[in-house]
Amino acid sequence: MAKIVAFSNQKGGVGKTTSCVNLAAAIGKKGKRVLLIDMDPQGNATTGVNVSKRNTPHNIYEVLVGECTASEALVRTNYRNLWIIPSTLELAGVEYDLHQMESHEAKLKEILEPISAEFDYIFIDCPPSLGMITVASLTAADGVVIPMQCEFFAMEGLTQLLMTISKVKKHSNPRLAIVGILLTMYNGRLTQTKQVVDDIKRYYADKLFATPITRQVVLSEAPSYGEPICYHDPYSKATLEYNDVAKELMLRI
Numbered sequence: 001m002a003k004i005v006a007f008s009n010q011k012g013g014v015g016k017t018t019s020c021v022n023l024a025a026a027i028g029k030k031g032k033r034v035l036l037i038d039m040d041p042q043g044n045a046t047t048g049v050n051v052s053k054r055n056t057p058h059n060i061y062e063v064l065v066g067e068c069t070a071s072e073a074l075v076r077t078n079y080r081n082l083w084i085i086p087s088t089l090e091l092a093g094v095e096y097d098l099h100q101m102e103s104h105e106a107k108l109k110e111i112l113e114p115i116s117a118e119f120d121y122i123f124i125d126c127p128p129s130l131g132m133i134t135v136a137s138l139t140a141a142d143g144v145v146i147p148m149q150c151e152f153f154a155m156e157g158l159t160q161l162l163m164t165i166s167k168v169k170k171h172s173n174p175r176l177a178i179v180g181i182l183l184t185m186y187n188g189r190l191t192q193t194k195q196v197v198d199d200i201k202r203y204y205a206d207k208l209f210a211t212p213i214t215r216q217v218v219l220s221e222a223p224s225y226g227e228p229i230c231y232h233d234p235y236s237k238a239t240l241e242y243n244d245v246a247k248e249l250m251l252r253i
């Protein structure tokens with residue numbers, strides 16, 4: 001069965017999608033079969049792997065509400081060993097539909113079960129909230145990766161997220177583990193960065209991925225070409241950093 005990993009942080013713009021897409025592509029390139037689940041109505045992971053939000057036959061919303069199966073919604077990307085179940089803006093309304101269902105937290109887990117054996121990893125790109133979509137994602141997951149930007153309010157956000165994770169563990173998914181905290185848009189020369197890193201190390205040293213992802217323009221350009229960084233610029237520092245994290249992630253889960 002696939003190892004299911006959710007990329008979650010209720011803050012927007014912290015590098016969830018960038019990390020989810022680039023790690024999925026890096027691991028696919030290494031020969032493992034990876035499925036991306038785009039659980040953000042914005043659909044940035046979908047466009048990030050060059051899949052059109054308008055022309056896909058099906059999307060994750062339709063799967064969640066039972067209009068099609070996960071298997072029918074799979075889209076093979078142009079990249080090695082990389083599939084995606086795309087998202088569209090329709091997903092924004094799913095919280096209402098989920099509310100009507102019994103055991104809605106377990107819905108994503110349930111729909112992924114029939115295809116789980118086809119993949120080594122399933123990566124879920126969560127939206128920037130701690131709402132029902134995130135709870136359903138954490139309930140489906142074996143582990144969670146927390147991308148974090150080293151700024152002043154990062155620690156507060158982390159505390160809140162960890163509380164949600166422990167609630168999910170208690171109520172719907174006791175096996176949920178924290179795979180790691182990933183520092184993104186890292187700039188080691190900033191005092192603020194040093195302070196946040198010190199704080200994280202003080203409390204969660206064992207959770208921190210050894211390699212931070214530095215801030216690099218190429219990482220913000222790659223999505224506009226629909227290309228993960230390891231295809232867009234294979235010899236860039238960003239590719240090397242995401243490769244290191246990919247290796248560490250595979251050892252951790």
Ligand SMILES: Nc1ncnc2c1ncn2[C@@H]1O[C@H](COP(=O)(O)OP(=O)(O)O)[C@@H](O)[C@H]1O
Nearest residue numbers: 012013014015016017018185214215216219220
């Ligand atoms: N290491 C980085 N260096 C430079 N830009 C980055 C980096 N990581 C992410 N970005 C850019 O920052 C923005 C937010 O990243 P994104 O992954 O979409 O965050 P989230 O999914 O958490 O909202 C995007 O425009 C993305 O291209």
Ligand SMILES: [Mg+2]
Nearest residue numbers: 016017040044
């Ligand atoms: Mg995102």
